[in-house]
Amino acid sequence: MAVEPLRVSDYMSEVALTVTADMPIMAAVGLLVEHDISGVIVIDANTAPVGILTERDCIRTALQAGYFDESGGIVGDYMTTDITTAGPDDSLMDIAQLFADSPFRRCPVVTQGRLVGMISRRNVLRALTEATWFPEPHPKP
Numbered sequence: 337m338a339v340e341p342l343r344v345s346d347y348m349s350e351v352a353l354t355v356t357a358d359m360p361i362m363a364a365v366g367l368l369v370e371h372d373i374s375g376v377i378v379i380d381a382n383t384a385p386v387g388i389l390t391e392r393d394c395i396r397t398a399l400q401a402g403y404f405d406e407s408g409g410i411v412g413d414y415m416t417t418d419i420t421t422a423g424p425d426d427s428l429m430d431i432a433q434l435f436a437d438s439p440f441r442r443c444p445v446v447t448q449g450r451l452v453g454m455i456s457r458r459n460v461l462r463a464l465t466e467a468t469w470f471p472e473p474h475p476k477p
Contacts, residue, residue, distance in 0.1 A: 344431060345424035347463040348445045348453035354379045357386060357412030364411050365394045377444050378415045383451045385444040387415035421446045422455055432460045 354377050355364045368376060368391060378387035393414045421444045422431055431443060435457050445453040 342428035342463055342467070343424065344422050344426045344428055344445055344455050345453075347428060347459045348424065348455045349459060351377060351444075351451060351454050354383075354451070355389060355411050356380070357410065357415065359411045361394075361397050361409045361411055361414055364389055365397060368394060375442055377442075377451060377454060378411055379451055382449070384449045385419060385421060385446060385451050387412070387417045388419055388442070388444075389415045390441075419444065423447065424452060428455075428460060428463055431455055432464065435460060 353367060353371055353373065355367065357378055357380070364376065368374070368389075375388055375390040377385050378389055380386050389411055393416060397409070397414050420434065420438075420440065424445055424447060434440060434443065442454050442456040444451055445455055
């Protein structure tokens with residue numbers, strides 16, 4: 337019996353929160369803190385991903401605001417625009433390899449140019465640990 341390959345769509349998460357590039361940066365920072373998340377996908381008017389705003393990007397913003405006593409700018413000034421996307425039918429093993437070989441922690445999932453979900457390192461780890469070939473964890477003493 338052939339084993340079905342693991343697909344991104346089987347483990348991706350819905351995207352509960354997105355921001356736009358023209359949103360004030362400090363409002364986006366507030367959303368990350370309020371929702372206790374480490375990053376958010378930046379979308380355009382057609383829900384196509386155009387960037388990712390991470391805690392790292394926001395820390396730079398906070399440092400600059402504190403040092404220069406200013407808190408201006410928009411998400412588009414700070415977001416990472418060099419993003420890699422995945423499709424729902426992509427191999428989860430390919431995404432696992434991407435995460436192993438890069439600093440990426442999350443990857444937008446796109447169908448026909450529109451955001452349909454997100455796959456993260458944690459989603460991939462969950463999938464891999466649920467696989468039948470993964471050893472059972474040892475019980476705690």
